[in-house]
Amino acid sequence: MFTFETTDQKEVRRFRIAQFNGRITTVKSGGSTVTGHVRSVLERKSSDPARWAITIVPREPKIKTNILRPTPRVRAFVEDFY
Template identity: 70%
Template sequence: MFTYETADQKEVRRFRIAQFNGRTATVKSGEATVTGFVRSVLEQESSMPPRWTITIIPSAPKEEPKSLRPPSRVRPFAEDYL
């Protein structure tokens, strides 16, 4: 799990919408980029200005789709070059 802390209300709203709709969200923190499902959005009430802690469960990177057919082994028009 990845924990992210922010004070940006627009960003928090985006994470809450992603959590409600079951969509993935992407976070850039420094050099790290994490994409996954939002598990929780918690407000820290004792801080001023308000801050939120967001927990994200990283999803596995997508694999490239494999071709349905293997490539042709016979070169078309190969006899034209002989």
């Protein structure tokens, strides 16, 4: 699990929405990039300004394949119209 802290309220809102909807999110922290599901968003009440600890369960990103789909066989039925 990957845990980091932030004070950005917009970022926290984005992570809470991703957690609620079960979406995968990507975080760039320091020099590393982590992609995964948000497990928890916890507010640190003792800090000023407000700070949140966000825990992400890493997941391997899906690899897109460039397999082309076969073209539709429309011309096979052209002789039916004549």
